[in-house]
Each structure stands twice: as C-alpha cells, then as structure tokens.
Amino acid sequence: MQSKYTDTELITRSLAGDQAAYADLIRRHQRFVFTLALRFAKTREDAEEIAQDCFVKAYRSLQSFNGEAKFSTWLYSIVYTTAMTFLRKKRLDTSSIDDENTYLQIENKPGGFDGDLAEQKSRSYYLNKAIEQLLPDDAMVITLFYKGEQSLEEIGQAMGIEPNNVKVKLFRARQRLKERLELTLKHEVNELI
Amino acid sequence: MNSVEEKIWNYIDGNCSPDEQQAMDILIATDDVYKRKYHELSKLNIEFSCMMELDEPSMGFGYKVMETIRTENAMKPLKATIDKRIIKGIAAFFVVSIVTLLVFALINVSWTNTNSTNTLLSGQDIKIPQLGNYLNGTVLKVFILFDIVLALFLADGYLRKKLNNRQTQ
Numbered sequence: 001m002q003s004k005y006t007d008t009e010l011i012t013r014s015l016a017g018d019q020a021a022y023a024d025l026i027r028r029h030q031r032f033v034f035t036l037a038l039r040f041a042k043t044r045e046d047a048e049e050i051a052q053d054c055f056v057k058a059y060r061s062l063q064s065f066n067g068e069a070k071f072s073t074w075l076y077s078i079v080y081t082t083a084m085t086f087l088r089k090k091r092l093d094t095s096s097i098d099d100e101n102t103y104l105q106i107e108n109k110p111g112g113f114d115g116d117l118a119e120q121k122s123r124s125y126y127l128n129k130a131i132e133q134l135l136p137d138d139a140m141v142i143t144l145f146y147k148g149e150q151s152l153e154e155i156g157q158a159m160g161i162e163p164n165n166v167k168v169k170l171f172r173a174r175q176r177l178k179e180r181l182e183l184t185l186k187h188e189v190n191e192l193i
Numbered sequence: 194m195n196s197v198e199e200k201i202w203n204y205i206d207g208n209c210s211p212d213e214q215q216a217m218d219i220l221i222a223t224d225d226v227y228k229r230k231y232h233e234l235s236k237l238n239i240e241f242s243c244m245m246e247l248d249e250p251s252m253g254f255g256y257k258v259m260e261t262i263r264t265e266n267a268m269k270p271l272k273a274t275i276d277k278r279i280i281k282g283i284a285a286f287f288v289v290s291i292v293t294l295l296v297f298a299l300i301n302v303s304w305t306n307t308n309s310t311n312t313l314l315s316g317q318d319i320k321i322p323q324l325g326n327y328l329n330g331t332v333l334k335v336f337i338l339f340d341i342v343l344a345l346f347l348a349d350g351y352l353r354k355k356l357n358n359r360q361t362q
Contacts, residue, residue, distance in 0.1 A: 019259060026255045034250040048250055055258045056265070124244040131245070146242045152208075167208070171199055178237060 007071040015062055022062075026055050029072065032148060033079055039139035040083035042132070050086050054079050069157055073150060076158040080140065087136065130180040138173035145170055197227060201234050 005013070005024065013021035030051065037050035057078050065074055131139050137159075144150045144158065152163040152170070159166070203209055204217045220227040 019262070022262070023255055023259050026258055030250055030254055031247045034254070035247045038248050044248075044251075047248075048254060051250060052254070052258050052261065056261050059262050060265075123240070124246050127240065127244045128246055142241070143245070146245050147247060167203075171202055174202065174237075174241075175198070177241070 008067060011062060011065060011071065014059070022059060025071075029075055030055075032072070033075065035147070036076065036079045036140060036143060037083055039131070039134075039143060040087055040136040046086070046090070050079070050083050053086075054082050057082065070154065072148065073154045073157050076144060076148065076150070077160070080159050083136070126184055127181065130177055130184050133180050133184075134173065134176055137169065138176055141166065141169045142173045142177060197230055198234065201227070201231050204231075205234060205238050 005021070007025065007028070010021045010025045010028075014025065033054055034047055034051045037047040037054070038044070041047040041050055054075065058075055065071065131142060134142070140159065141155060144155045145152075148155075150158065152166045155170075156163045156166045161169075200217065204214065204221075209217060217227075221231045222228070
C-alpha cells in the first residue's frame with residue numbers, strides 16, 4: 001500500500017524519528033532502486049545488496065538532503081556511486097555491447113495467457129534482455145530517462161556529469177540498445193525457423 | 194548535432210529550439226529519409242517507454258533494510274546517543290557558577306583604597322573563608338569513606354577486565 005504522504009513529508013517524519021515513514025519511502029522507491037542496481041550487478045542477490053546499502057546510506061545522510069533536487073534524483077545519485085563502488089570492489093565482468101559471448105544470469109521468463117498479453121510480455125522481455133546486455137552506464141541512462149521520470153539535468157546530477165554529456169550518452173545508449181534489440185530478435189527469428 | 198538520427202532524437206525529446214523544430218517539421222514532411230527515420234525512431238521511443246519493466250526485489254526487502262537501520266541505531270556508542278541539550282545544560286551550569294564566583298570576588302575587592310599599593314596583594318580586604326572551621330571529624334570520615342568506595346569501585350573494574358581477558362584467551 002502506497003503512502004498518501006509526499007516524499008518531503010515522509011522525509012520530515014523520518015527525521016523526527018518515525019521509522020514507519022522511512023519504511024514507506026523504501027516501499028515507494030524500492031522497485032526503481034533495485035532495477036538500477038540490477039543494471040550494474042546482474043545478479044538479483046548482488047542487486048539486493050546494493051539496493052539495501054543505498055537505502056541505509058540514504059537514511060544515514062537524510063539530514064543532508066536539502067530538498068533542492070527531487071528526493072528520487074538524490075537517491076539515484078547514491079545508487080550510482082554505491083553501484084560503481086560495488087563494481088570496483090567485486091571487479092565484476094560487466095557485459096559489453098561488443099561482447100558476443102555475454103550471457104544472462106537473470107531469468108525473466110515471459111508469462112501470459114492470452115495472445116496480446118503474451119506478445120506484449122514477449123516484447124517487454126526482449127527489451128529488458130537487451131538492456132541487461134548494455135554497459136551499466138548506458139543501461140542506467142536509458143532506465144532513468146524512460147522510467148525514472150528524470151530530465152537530462154537530473155540524470156546529470158545523479159551521475160555527476162553535465163546535461164550535454166547525458167544527451168550524448170543517451171543517444172549512444174539508444175543506438176546500442178537498438179542494435180542489441182535487432183540482434184536479439186534476429187536470433188529469436190532464427191530459433192523459430 | 195550531426196547525423197539525421199541525432200537530430201530526430203533531439204526533435205522527439207523536445208530539445209530543439211523553435212527554429213530547429215520548424216525546420217525539422219518541414220524536413221519530415223518533405224524528405225523521405227527524415228520521414229522514414231522519424232517514424233522508425235518514434236516507434237522505438239514508444240516501445241522503450243512502454244515496454245521497459247521494473248524489477249521487484251524480494252518480499253522481505255523493506256524489512257531487511259529497516260532491520261539493518263535498527264541494528265545500526267542500537268549499536269551507536271553511548272556518547273553519540275546522549276542528548277546534546279544535557280551536555281549544553283551542564284556546560285551552562287559551570288559557566289554560570291564560574292561567572293557568579295568571579296563577580297562575587299570582584300565585588301568584594303576594595304577598589305577605592307589607594308593608601309597602600311599592596312592592599313590587593315596582602316589580601317586585607319578579601320574575605321577568605323577559614324578552612325579550619327569546616328574540617329571537623331565528620332567531614333574527614335565522609336571523605337575517607339568516599340575514598341574507600343572509589344578504591345573498591347576501581348579495583349572491581351580492574352579485576353573484571355582481567356577476568357574477561359583471561360576468559361577470551
């Protein structure tokens with residue numbers, strides 16, 4: 001159940017010691033934070049660890065949140081730095097767009113009962129599969145832009161880069177995603193034949 | 194902006210200036226390359242925004258985070274959890290006491306007596322309490338009892354520490 005309070009109200013209540021308010025904030029943002037973490041970690045366990053770490057860090061430094069930016073933007077900047085630190089620490093083999101031998105560890109099996117839903121699920125499945133094969137930075141830009149309701153400036157704030165660089169990154173990420181999508185679907189067509 | 198694709202993405206995102214937008218409108222309407230590319234990228238844009246799905250963490254995710262926060266709060270050292278107002282109150286008490294004593298001492302000094310230059314140093318006008326009046330038998334007994342209790346307390350702490358060290362070894 002989503003809280004009726006705004007992010008700012010929940011933050012004020014959390015700062016006053018109301019832990020239930022912070023639990024509401026977690027519930028509201030956990031899916032997005034987890035998805036972003038998954039763009040870097042590739043396994044659900046590691047992504048949960050990153051996401052958990054982000055919410056704990058955010059709680060610790062909640063007092064430093066001045067409200068100049070959106071809470072989500074501030075939170076995504078924590079996700080980005082935490083995920084980058086995690087990658088550096090674990091030295092994960094991140095999937096490159098040029099790496100043809102990349103494989104997926106996450107099973108998002110498409111489900112559905114009627115034809116339309118199955119087709120829609122399938123399209124969604126392949127799109128998400130293609131995103132997972134992008135470089136973490138590209139996947140993050142794409143996700144923040146399309147699902148995070150973040151402007152180029154806000155994405156720049158979250159990732160610590162200039163909005164113009166975000167624009168360039170977004171363009172390249174879209175191109176790579178398009179290429180990856182074409183490649184994935186081509187394989188799928190071959191499999192069907 | 195160089196390539197056709199870059200220009201069209203910019204147009205779709207609404208990042209063009211009014212002039213650029215007008216120019217793009219004309220190009221899309223008249224140029225086949227732009228028209229085809231525009232339709233292709235618009236479709237892709239809709240696909241990206243509608244078909245992208247967010248993943249769900251495990252059921253107990255929120256609970257786990259809150260548990261970590263609660264554990265961290267419980268492990269905070271005592272000095273970090275003490276209310277700062279208490280520390281400020283104690284500090285204020287000492288400051289007020291020192292200022293009161295200082296004022297009291299200054300009031301009791303005879304500033305007008307100029308006959309002798311050594312008045313202040315000789316301490317003739319400063320009322321020094323006679324300590325001998327207060328040091329009777331009862332005070333001494335209380336003082337010694339306090340010392341014994343303090344010594345026992347410190348000895349207890351020392352012996353406990355020693356015992357703990359032996360147990361951990």
